[in-house]
Amino acid sequence: MLVLERREQLGGACTLERPFADRRYLISPCAYVVGLLDKLVVDELELGRHGYRVTPADPNLWCPLPGGGSFAQFLERGRTTAYLREQGFADREIEGLFAYEEAFERCRRALRYGPAGDTWRSPSPDRDEVERMLGDEELISIVFEESIAETLDRYIGDERIKHALFGQGLIGTFAGPRDAGTASIKLMHHQGDLLGLGSVWGFVEGGMGRVSFAIAQAALEAGAEIAAGVPVARIRPGEGVELESGEGVRARVVVCNADPKRLLAMLGDSDAVPGDYRERLERWDTESPVMKLNLALGRMPSFPAAVGTGVEAHRAMVTVTPGLDAAQEAVAACRRGEPALGFAELYFQSAYDDSVVPPGREVMSVFAQYAPYALAAGDWDSRREELADAVIDAVAVHAPDIRDCIEEAQVLGPPDIERRIGLTGGHIFQGEALPRQMWDRRLEAATPVEGLYLCGAATHPGGSVIGLNGRIAAMRVLERERDPVLEIG
Numbered sequence: 001m002l003v004l005e006r007r008e009q010l011g012g013a014c015t016l017e018r019p020f021a022d023r024r025y026l027i028s029p030c031a032y033v034v035g036l037l038d039k040l041v042v043d044e045l046e047l048g049r050h051g052y053r054v055t056p057a058d059p060n061l062w063c064p065l066p067g068g069g070s071f072a073q074f075l076e077r078g079r080t081t082a083y084l085r086e087q088g089f090a091d092r093e094i095e096g097l098f099a100y101e102e103a104f105e106r107c108r109r110a111l112r113y114g115p116a117g118d119t120w121r122s123p124s125p126d127r128d129e130v131e132r133m134l135g136d137e138e139l140i141s142i143v144f145e146e147s148i149a150e151t152l153d154r155y156i157g158d159e160r161i162k163h164a165l166f167g168q169g170l171i172g173t174f175a176g177p178r179d180a181g182t183a184s185i186k187l188m189h190h191q192g193d194l195l196g197l198g199s200v201w202g203f204v205e206g207g208m209g210r211v212s213f214a215i216a217q218a219a220l221e222a223g224a225e226i227a228a229g230v231p232v233a234r235i236r237p238g239e240g241v242e243l244e245s246g247e248g249v250r251a252r253v254v255v256c257n258a259d260p261k262r263l264l265a266m267l268g269d270s271d272a273v274p275g276d277y278r279e280r281l282e283r284w285d286t287e288s289p290v291m292k293l294n295l296a297l298g299r300m301p302s303f304p305a306a307v308g309t310g311v312e313a314h315r316a317m318v319t320v321t322p323g324l325d326a327a328q329e330a331v332a333a334c335r336r337g338e339p340a341l342g343f344a345e346l347y348f349q350s351a352y353d354d355s356v357v358p359p360g361r362e363v364m365s366v367f368a369q370y371a372p373y374a375l376a377a378g379d380w381d382s383r384r385e386e387l388a389d390a391v392i393d394a395v396a397v398h399a400p401d402i403r404d405c406i407e408e409a410q411v412l413g414p415p416d417i418e419r420r421i422g423l424t425g426g427h428i429f430q431g432e433a434l435p436r437q438m439w440d441r442r443l444e445a446a447t448p449v450e451g452l453y454l455c456g457a458a459t460h461p462g463g464s465v466i467g468l469n470g471r472i473a474a475m476r477v478l479e480r481e482r483d484p485v486l487e488i489g
C-alpha cells in the first residue's frame, strides 16, 4: 500500500497548520470538531493508542438571542431544561424541543441500529430500502424531502428556539432554511455517537489533524508507505498512476480520495471510463458558500448574553445569526454572487485545550455562510479582508469586544479552500450533501472503471471526518481484488 498525497502535509481538510507569525498557535484550518468519526474505525485502527483524544463540548450549542437572553443545549437533558426555564422558555416549548430532537434520534436509530444493520458501514441502500427501514412518513420526509424550517415548525412555536437551531440544517450546504432537503443536513450531522454519548460534537486534543495523523500512524504500523508532496497527474486504469514528475507507479488497484472533479481530470479521456459515469462526475455539484476564519486571540471575547447564566460561552459551539428569514435572503444574495451572512458557528478550541496556543492566549474559528466562490463584484484577492470584516461585524453584535481580542487572522473563502486543500469549488464535503447527492446518489466506493475505487467524502456515507468511507472502500477492494493497492490523496 502506497499513499500519495499532493500536499507536503497529510490530512486534507482534516489537518493542522501554523499560519501565524507566532508559530506557537496550532490551527485546525478546515475541520475543527469531531462528532461522526465511527467507533469501529477508532477501535480497529487503535486511534487512541496513536494519540486520538476528544472532549465533548458542553454546552454543545449556545446561541445569543435577538432582544436578549440565550439558548443552550447541554449534554445532560436536565441542565438544558433548567437553563431554558431560567431563560423564560415555556415548558411546552422545551418539550417541543426534545420531541424535535427525538425525531432525528428515531432516524438515527432506524438507519444505524435497525434490524437491517448499520447503513453507514456498508454501501448505501437504495431509497426504497431506506424508506422501509424508516417505516414512517415523517422520517422519510426528514431524510429526503423537507426543509429544516418545516421540521422546526412542526415541533416548536417559539421563534427564539427556531432562531438557535435552524443553522444545523445549513452546514456546508448551498441552501437556505426554507429550501427542500435541509432537514437532512441536520440529520447527517446527527448520526454520530461520540464516546457513546450519542449525537454530540467535541474537540480533538491537539487539533483535528491528530485524527488524520493517528490514522497515518496506524497505516505505517500496518506496513503502508506514505509519500507527501507527490501529486498524481494521471490515473491509468488497470496499470497505476503517473506522477506530476513524470514518473510512473504500477498498481492494478487505485483507491482515490481526491474529489470527483479532480478524479475526472486525472482520468483524462481514458476509454476505460463509461460515458454515463463520466457524465455523472461532470454533473456532480461542488458549489460551496462556506467561508472559514481562524483567529489568534490575545484573550477571549465577552458575550454579554452569557453573563449571569452560569455558562461560559467559549466552551460551547456558538451559533450567531441574523435570523431564519435573513438567512433565506442571504442564500438568495449568494446565488447572485453577493456575500451575506446568514449563519455562523464559533469554536474556541483553547477553552478545552491549551496545547494549541501560547500561554495566556486563545483561538477562535468562525465557520460562516454564505460566501460565493465567484463574486459578482471584484474578486477574493481584493475583497478577502472586507468579507472577513463583515463576518466579524456579525460576531461583534454578540461579542462587542471581539476586535480588541484579535491578534492575527487567517481567512479562507471557497477559492482559498480549493487552492490550498484541493477541494474543487472549495466544497467542504467534496460535493453538495442535499438528498440529491446522498445515499445511493452519492458515489460508490466501487466504480465501473477497472481497478478504480473511491474513498473520499464524495462517497457514501458522505462528508465529514467519519472514517467509514475509507473502510467501505477497503472492504470493497478486499472483496474484489487480490493485488497490491495504491491510494491517492
Ligand SMILES: Cc1cc2nc3c(=O)[nH]c(=O)nc-3n(C[C@H](O)[C@H](O)[C@H](O)COP(=O)(O)OP(=O)(O)OC[C@H]3O[C@@H](n4cnc5c(N)ncnc54)[C@H](O)[C@@H]3O)c2cc1C
Binding pocket: 004, 005, 006, 007, 010, 011, 012, 013, 014, 029, 030, 031, 032, 033, 034, 035, 036, 230, 231, 232, 233, 257, 258, 259, 262, 266, 290, 292, 417, 421, 422, 423, 426, 427, 428, 429, 430, 455, 456, 457, 458, 462, 463, 464, 465, 466, 488, 489
Ligand atoms: C472549512 C471546512 C470545515 C470543515 N469542518 C468540519 C468539521 O468541523 N468536522 C468534520 O467532521 N468535518 C468537517 N469538514 C469536512 C471534512 O474535513 C472532510 O469531509 C474530510 O476531511 C474529507 O476527507 P477526505 O478523505 O474525503 O479527503 P479530503 O480532506 O477531501 O482531502 C483530499 C486529499 O486528496 C489530495 N489530493 C487531491 N488531488 C490529488 C492528487 N492529484 N494527487 C495526490 N493527492 C491529491 C488533497 O491534497 C487532499 O489531501 C470541513 C471541511 C472544510 C473544508
